[in-house]
Amino acid sequence: MIRKNCSIRKRSLALAAAFCIAFTGTAYGAGAPEEGWYQETYHSDKDYSEMKYEGFDRSKLDGLLDELERILDSCEAGRETTIVNLYWEISSQIDWLLTQKQLNSLIYYKDATNEEAQIREQELNQIVNEAGDRTYTVLKRVLDSPYHDVLAAEIGESGLEQLEAYEPMTEREFELQEQETKLVQEYNEAVLASYTAVVDGEEWTTERYNEEPPEDYGKDLAVYKALMVEKNQAAGEIYQEMVQVRNEIAREQGYDNFAEYAYEEIYQRDFSTEDIQSVYKEVKEYIVPLLNDLTIASSMTDLEALVEATADKTGEEILDEIEPFIGQVHPALAEAFVFMREHHLYDIEADEKKLNVGFTTSLPSYGVPFIFNKPYGYYADYKTMIHEFGHYNQQFHSTEQSLWETSRMDVYEIHSQGLEVLFYPYAEELFGDGGETFQYETIGGMLYSIREGCLYDEFQNQVYSSPDMTLEEINQTFLRLSSEYGYQYEEGEDQAYSWVEVPHTFESPMYYIGYATSALAALDIWTESLEDREAAVDKYMRMTQIGGSEPFCKVMEDSGFDDIFQEGVIGEMAFSIRDIMDIEEKMAEYTQQAEQGTEGSGIPAAAGTAIMAAAAILLVAAAVLTKKRRSRQEQEERTEDDGQE
Numbered sequence: 001m002i003r004k005n006c007s008i009r010k011r012s013l014a015l016a017a018a019f020c021i022a023f024t025g026t027a028y029g030a031g032a033p034e035e036g037w038y039q040e041t042y043h044s045d046k047d048y049s050e051m052k053y054e055g056f057d058r059s060k061l062d063g064l065l066d067e068l069e070r071i072l073d074s075c076e077a078g079r080e081t082t083i084v085n086l087y088w089e090i091s092s093q094i095d096w097l098l099t100q101k102q103l104n105s106l107i108y109y110k111d112a113t114n115e116e117a118q119i120r121e122q123e124l125n126q127i128v129n130e131a132g133d134r135t136y137t138v139l140k141r142v143l144d145s146p147y148h149d150v151l152a153a154e155i156g157e158s159g160l161e162q163l164e165a166y167e168p169m170t171e172r173e174f175e176l177q178e179q180e181t182k183l184v185q186e187y188n189e190a191v192l193a194s195y196t197a198v199v200d201g202e203e204w205t206t207e208r209y210n211e212e213p214p215e216d217y218g219k220d221l222a223v224y225k226a227l228m229v230e231k232n233q234a235a236g237e238i239y240q241e242m243v244q245v246r247n248e249i250a251r252e253q254g255y256d257n258f259a260e261y262a263y264e265e266i267y268q269r270d271f272s273t274e275d276i277q278s279v280y281k282e283v284k285e286y287i288v289p290l291l292n293d294l295t296i297a298s299s300m301t302d303l304e305a306l307v308e309a310t311a312d313k314t315g316e317e318i319l320d321e322i323e324p325f326i327g328q329v330h331p332a333l334a335e336a337f338v339f340m341r342e343h344h345l346y347d348i349e350a351d352e353k354k355l356n357v358g359f360t361t362s363l364p365s366y367g368v369p370f371i372f373n374k375p376y377g378y379y380a381d382y383k384t385m386i387h388e389f390g391h392y393n394q395q396f397h398s399t400e401q402s403l404w405e406t407s408r409m410d411v412y413e414i415h416s417q418g419l420e421v422l423f424y425p426y427a428e429e430l431f432g433d434g435g436e437t438f439q440y441e442t443i444g445g446m447l448y449s450i451r452e453g454c455l456y457d458e459f460q461n462q463v464y465s466s467p468d469m470t471l472e473e474i475n476q477t478f479l480r481l482s483s484e485y486g487y488q489y490e491e492g493e494d495q496a497y498s499w500v501e502v503p504h505t506f507e508s509p510m511y512y513i514g515y516a517t518s519a520l521a522a523l524d525i526w527t528e529s530l531e532d533r534e535a536a537v538d539k540y541m542r543m544t545q546i547g548g549s550e551p552f553c554k555v556m557e558d559s560g561f562d563d564i565f566q567e568g569v570i571g572e573m574a575f576s577i578r579d580i581m582d583i584e585e586k587m588a589e590y591t592q593q594a595e596q597g598t599e600g601s602g603i604p605a606a607a608g609t610a611i612m613a614a615a616a617i618l619l620v621a622a623a624v625l626t627k628k629r630r631s632r633q634e635q636e637e638r639t640e641d642d643g644q645e
Contacts, residue, residue, distance in 0.1 A: 453516025
């Protein structure tokens, strides 16, 4: 995931900063450019330890904007050079503001109990909100003056388009943004809070359950569910308020609901909430059964070897192990990786105070990205690091000004998930006998992203379209939809509760579909790589070069990807994956072992079947029942075991 400040049409910089993902782009064409994939860009030589939070003095920015307005008010001629210089000084101040905001956010994410950082977060959001709005408003005045062409030459086509469409925020929008920021912080507090539940007359707390869960599997699930009901009540009530606030934000801009608004204005998608319905349908029909079968087939691989090869590795050890392969994907990636390590532009070690998230963000004043992650302690940490470095590399080579960065995350997630699939051939060298399992995890992870991306998008679409749902009705909606996507629940269950564990729904609304669309594109890259590795890598590198300069469908068409909105394309991809992964063969092997029982164990066939099924369920999230975080792998485990996402 990327967390970035980015400009949005008809929106201020601050609203973008609240839940926006963004990167950049340059022109592209077929094949590798003669001059290389990336242009030279500025990178500070400072180590991250030297990048201290210093706060932001708004008076300098206001002074620059005042001076620019004086020139416009006086209608002075011949001030072209002054206009250009003022623009770049203003841009530099915005960079510094966004950098300070992100540095404070990193402090907050490292320790969510840090009240000082939490207060600063609110204050900085307000400053970004107000300063961004005034900056866009004043710069738009320049476009309406005789200096139009002077400014247009500096901000480029993307900046010009955004600025011309920009509408100053109303007082009510400022109020709504402040409400939203507070609600997001309340959610973060709610997911970290301790809860208490009574099961069979015994009192359980979150801390007790995490430290000493019940040995009995049935009781473990009962306690987990009881605590989740309490968390759902707290976080769900916050979400109900968020829905009302966000729908009002959307109505302020002339949209019926926030889902429609987010698609067009925040993420600038060139497909609508109606268009995506066909993808939901094909995913339910083809991807869901494929994921189920692949999960079972993967139980025929050596999970234990992968767990042993990756258990309890430190962040630095993981970086050491994947570094040799980064340059094998493409030498241009190695430059960014080496710079990242030399300047310690990551926080990836375990710390209980950290929020349960992983993301890449931008520090524009220093010209560098930064990776933050709370690790799991097993092989998922390798996947996360590869994934986030895909974001990091694209940002490292970005040439876009932060004022005009876009938020087309459907494209950005290809940078991360595409790199994951290009690591596929290195799995055996990395993990030995566990390599095949990691390969299944990689492709299974893509399928999982597709399923979850569609599920959570359809879920949010329905909630924002029916904003007066009670919490019970929201929980029932999630149970109904998740059942359509292959979740299984105990008989008699009428609500599902743990959707509140996914922070994107609260912090980055309508983001999740980007995991699905980009995973479909990544699988396109992967299947091509098996036939023509060089062409597939070129396609991937081209995507990192494009960044977010064009919307998803246009980029897919121009780059030669299959059209996922065309009937049958997703189904054809699913059939291809079945063949490539030998799923039918492994399913037959699984069935044979299940029928015969576990060889040499003395276990009857029925028990053998149960054990084999349990092995398949545990593949995606081995040995992490007590880790409650937004892990895709962990969510799958809970889904398959007890119907809880």
